[in-house]
Amino acid sequence: MRALLGSVKALNGAEAVAYAVKQSNVDVISAYPITPQTIIVERLSEFVANGEIHAEYVNVESEHSALSTCMGAAAAGARTFTATSSQGLALMWELLYVTSGLRLPVVMAVVNRALSAPINIHCDHSDSIGARDSGWIQFYVENSQEAYDTVIQAFKIAEHSDIQLPVMVNLDGFHISHTLENVNILPDQVVSDFVGFRKPANVRVEYLGREVPAVLDGVTPISLGIIALSDYYYEFKMMLVDAIDKVKSVIKEVHNDYLKVSWRGYGDGLIDPYGVDGADIVLVIMGSAAGTVKYVVKKLLESGLRVGVLRLRTFRPFPYEEVVKVLSGVKVIGVMDRATSPGAYGAPLFNELRSALYDLDSRPTVVNFIYGIGGRDLEPLTVKRICEKLLEFGRGVKPASYVEYVGVRR
């Protein structure tokens, strides 16, 4: 056994995120308070106020300006971080697309919270899931430890010379952000060595006839944020599509490198299967409720049932190849979505997963279970009943509906 590197601290998820940022050589932080994200910016403010980190903290007047400030700073070569939730993310909306379009490697923690109206401060994924087409890489973590580990990895992934894309690290509001856990913290120097300092990637500028760092250095005349019409816009978007296609291998690589220094890993970095091999039924889920599901599945496994859980760590890029590989042969799949998509046939995770499985020679039965909206508790008993239902489908019972809303009064 290798001795644990670093120390153990009792931290909630928000504090774990702040601690990871503290250790990651961040240059500029800009954020605006919103429940349940606020603890992150409070802790970071303390680190800056006490001179524990060199970062500039820009106390802006809105989330829109928070992301704008990070974008300006990232364009000038800084490593940047922001954090938000729910309405704050909604206010940043137009800039989410600009951030990825300008290829600015901003890292943002989103403490997932339901969207208004009615106003609600508790967890669901409707805020970040809605941003799935904005060109951001999206992680969904299961606990505070993973929040800490993922924020550190996020800087390396975002700034990778082949990628240059913003990363959103999603953690469930209150379930993770406000729940105290023992978190293994790496020594400052280990994290610093792992993430290094931001080194902007080079870009070839035709009119300069050379490669230059893609930053506003005060001297080199590069133009960022130009207008491209029907003759060039599509090519810019294609470059973005191509870049995010390269992300999966970079996530795996960074995850593996991190495993070597921390001795902690989460599946292959993209998907985290538990009991999936040889399972008759599998539940697919993202976020903290994976813990509850694993707890139930463990008991079912002990009773001899062949039940598995597949937790997706990334939703963007969607790990379709990895998912298809581990799920091929599984007869019944339950997809647990923590977001609604009114008017759609099922919620986004269900749709994307079902679509990925469509080309299998033998298609499984895939049923959507929408849960936890606005912080509604997901009880182990509910998960057990879902598993029992899926086992019934496995015995040939046809689902009455392929989209079920669980835990709601009607």
Add this chain to the structure above:
Amino acid sequence: MSSSINIKELARSKLKLLPGHRHCPGCAAPIIVKLVLATIDEPVVVVNATGCLQVATTIFPYTSWNVPWIHNAFENAAATASGVEAAFKALRKRGVVGDVGVNVIVFGGDGGTYDIGFQSLSGMVERGHNILYVLYDNEAYMNTGIQRSGGTPYGALTTTSPYGTVIPGKPQHKKPIADIMVAHRAAYVATATPAHWVDLINKVRRALSTIGPKFLHVLSPCPRGWRFDESMSIEICRLAVDTCYFPLWEYGGGVWRLTSRSLEIARNPALKKPVEEFVKVQERFRHAVSDDQRIIKELQAYVDAMWEDLLNRCAVRHS
């Protein structure tokens, strides 16, 4: 306080906005940008709000900007500039950039400044960033085809403040944006026009020698939107100042001062022209000229009141 300005030297200085851009003939915006940037040494970063200036200068694969330049969105130029400034501070702390201060300059139109960008501008000034924000004010949303803004004057015709039978042109006066920046306790605030270019350059110099948030409000006549001959842009700036529609002043260190032609008018009130002189050369006011003078009278009364107010502020400090 400023050294003398040599027009030949100025003309020989590095061109930071290159020819070939797609601004309309007679547009004052590129003249303003060239004058401002000719006064500013590198290192410099220019931040541009969405608008005419941005779209006319950067149609891919071309750019007119011969300096580092960024456009983010419409309402967030001030916040983006705040980030640029913060980045240089942080990078200086860890020794990546030297101690030479970078000049962070924002160019925003009236839409991006008075209206949609007002919140981020207010935040930038409140936080005290060391940034020069230049408003080129063409008094309407010209990029989308002449719609009224908070900077459009009373009575002016735009496509969203048309001359209707019930509502004749814009019913509200111009928002006193530069006064609002003074009320924010900005480090330096001034008004300028490209016609009074020596005054403009002196003000840019004074702004750059002041640490903190600086705001320069520059009138930018628009031949398309104001409906005048494209050869008239500079002349219209002179009329705006001569009628006291757009007085030239500056504020810094708690002191208000009139400058250039406006100072001359204050000393010799006989030089002050009626606002009709400014109004009658622009088709956007054609109904005001042909009508019963009600709009012109209202505009004149407003201009007179604002001018008196300004005289008092400047006189109080001068005496």
